[in-house]
Amino acid sequence: TVDGCTLGTNLSRRGAGLYNAGRLWVVNSTFYDNAGEEYGGGLYNTDSASIKFTTIYSNSVSNTLGISGLVGAGIYNGSGETFVRNSIVSENVSGGTTPDNCAAGSGEVISFGGTRGG
Numbered sequence: 001t002v003d004g005c006t007l008g009t010n011l012s013r014r015g016a017g018l019y020n021a022g023r024l025w026v027v028n029s030t031f032y033d034n035a036g037e038e039y040g041g042g043l044y045n046t047d048s049a050s051i052k053f054t055t056i057y058s059n060s061v062s063n064t065l066g067i068s069g070l071v072g073a074g075i076y077n078g079s080g081e082t083f084v085r086n087s088i089v090s091e092n093v094s095g096g097t098t099p100d101n102c103a104a105g106s107g108e109v110i111s112f113g114g115t116r117g118g
């Protein structure tokens with residue numbers, strides 16, 4: 001459980017803010033200015049994640065490998081499910097300028113009421 005935390009200005013290949021390979025609950029937290037090289041600047045999920053009342057903004061993925069399509073600069077869900085509720089996922093970019101708030105590999109990202117992107 002991540003509750004009331006600020007995860008910012010981290011660097012990593014994947015999941016610069018947080019890399020999850022188990023069950024994850026994020027509440028009342030902020031992910032900002034994290035920089036990934038491939039996928040998931042803010043959050044990279046490979047199992048089950050529930051995100052509530054959280055802001056994920058201004059994260060980036062450099063995409064140095066030239067991966068086609070979106071790579072989830074804000075949230076990348078490699079497999080499993082990511083549920084987002086009453087949160088803000090905004091201003092995340094890949095490759096320097098491409099808006100890329102959320103992307104899914106073989107899993108799903110499900111957004112419920114009160115969630116804003118942009």
